[in-house]
Amino acid sequence: xxxxxxxxxxxxxxxxxxxxxxxxxxxxxxxxxxxxxxxxxxxxxxxxxxxxxxxxxxxxxxxxxxxxxxxxxxxxxxxxxxxxxxxxxxxxxxxxxxxxxxxxxxxxxxxxxxxxxxxxxxxxxxxxxx
Numbered sequence: 099x100x101x102x103x104x105x106x107x108x109x110x111x112x113x114x115x116x117x118x119x120x121x122x123x124x125x126x127x128x129x130x131x132x133x134x135x136x137x138x139x140x141x142x143x144x145x146x147x148x149x150x151x152x153x154x155x156x157x158x159x160x161x162x163x164x165x166x167x168x169x170x171x172x173x174x175x176x177x178x179x180x181x182x183x184x185x186x187x188x189x190x191x192x193x194x195x196x197x198x199x200x201x202x203x204x205x206x207x208x209x210x211x212x213x214x215x216x217x218x219x220x221x222x223x224x225x226x227x228x
Contacts, residue, residue, distance in 0.1 A: 101131055103211075103219035105172075111135035117147065117223065125149040125158075129166055140173040143189055151197075158227070159205075164193040170215065187215055195221075203227050 100114045111133035119127030131143040145168035152161045167190035173179040191213015198206045207223040 099131070099221055099223035101133065101219055101221035103133060104217040105133075105135065105139070105141055105215060106137070109136035111139075111141065113141075115143070117225075119147060119149060121149070123151055125151075140179055142171045142173075142179050144168045144170070145189065159197050159199045162193075162195055162197060162207075164195070164209075164211075166191060166193065166211075166213075189216065190214055191216065191219075193219075193221075 099117060101112075103111050103113075105111055112135075113131055113133030115129065115131030117127055117129040119125040121127075125147070127147045127149070129143070129145045129147050132140070133143075134140045145166040147164055147166045149162055149164040151158050152163060167188070170187060170189040171179050191211050193209045193211035195207050195209025200206055203226050205225055205227060207225070209221050209223070211219040211221070
């Protein structure tokens with residue numbers, strides 16, 4: 099997945115990550131995103147996700163809402179991300195997106211999200227269904 103988000107009002111962060119989910123109608127999974135902003139502050143989000151497909155369509159296409167929460171670790175300029183981190187905190191938020199089915203096993207998902215400590219995010223995921 100690729101994402102841009104706002105962990106501060108002074109600059110935009112860009113990055114990417116991966117997610118793995120399992121479920122029928124409602125999905126549970128894990129998500130990790132690494133981002134760096136224009137001020138060279140790096141963040142690493144590690145999250146548990148809970149997703150609900152609206153409406154529950156076969157093949158999970160269409161509108162979804164997702165909760166994601168877990169720790170986020172920060173590294174200021176010139177330092178690496180490590181745990182435990184003096185700047186780490188809990189991250190939680192909601193995403194709203196749309197899943198487009200591509201062929202039999204692939205999908206494309208644009209999504210927007212809002213939460214804490216980030217202000218907002220915009221992402222695009224490409225994936226495979228098994």
